[in-house]
Amino acid sequence: MTRWGKEGERPGAPKAEDQLTDQGVTKRRPSAATTARAVQSWVDQTIDQAQRQGTFDDLPGAGKPLRDVDTRNDPDWWVKSLIQREQLDLSGAMPGVMQLRREKAAYPEALLPLPDEAAVRAAVEDFNARVLADRxxxxxxxxxxxxxxxLDVEEMVQAWREARTAG
Known part of the structure; x- marks a missing residue:
């Protein structure tokens, strides 16, 4: 049996796509820009309708700034949010020099709970030993x-005495 043309085609008949084009029917998909405009239009219409119906009225957090809006530009956003959410104290993760500087800034007020001059001297000498070890x-x-x-040990002892007598 001899076949004429390709399977499923009728030899000599116009193609279906040509007939549709002649009738003004196009099979082309709309452009991405047209589709995006249609979706945007639908979204805007849906939002407008919800606003008219009062769907957005009295939402929790209304009038407050949005959290994590600027996280796209910050590569460490997840670490920062973890620290904030879990209320982590990262002072132990600071370099030794920074920890010592922070500790030094707290003197002589940090010495006030100590019971006597010997304890004050021991605390200041311990601090000075850690400073030398860091160096x-x-x-x-x-x-x-x-x-x-x-720290000057005698100066800290004197400040401790003055604070104890004043307080």
Whole structure:
């Protein structure tokens, strides 16, 4: 049996696509811009309808700033939100120099709970020993390492005495 043309076609008959084009029917998909405009129009209409119906009235958080709006530009947004959500204290993760500087800034007020001068002297000497140990730690880099100044033991004892008699 001899076949004429391709299977499913009638030899000599016009193609279906040509007939549809002749009738003004196009099979082309709308452009992406047209589709996006249609979707945007539908979204805007839906929002307008919801506003008219009062769907957005009295929502929790109305009038307050949105949380995490600027997280797209911050690669560490998830770490920061974890720290905030879990209320983590990261002072132990600070470099030793920064911890010592923070501790030094709290003196002499941090010495007030100590019972006597011997305890004050021991605390200040312990601080000074940790400062010296930090200075002995190796440092890499083109700049000088950050340092923390030591405390004067007698000056701290005097400040402790004055604070105890004044308070």
């Amino acid at each position: 002995r730690r190796p440092h890499a880099g083109p700049t000088s390492p950050p340092v923390v100044g030591r």
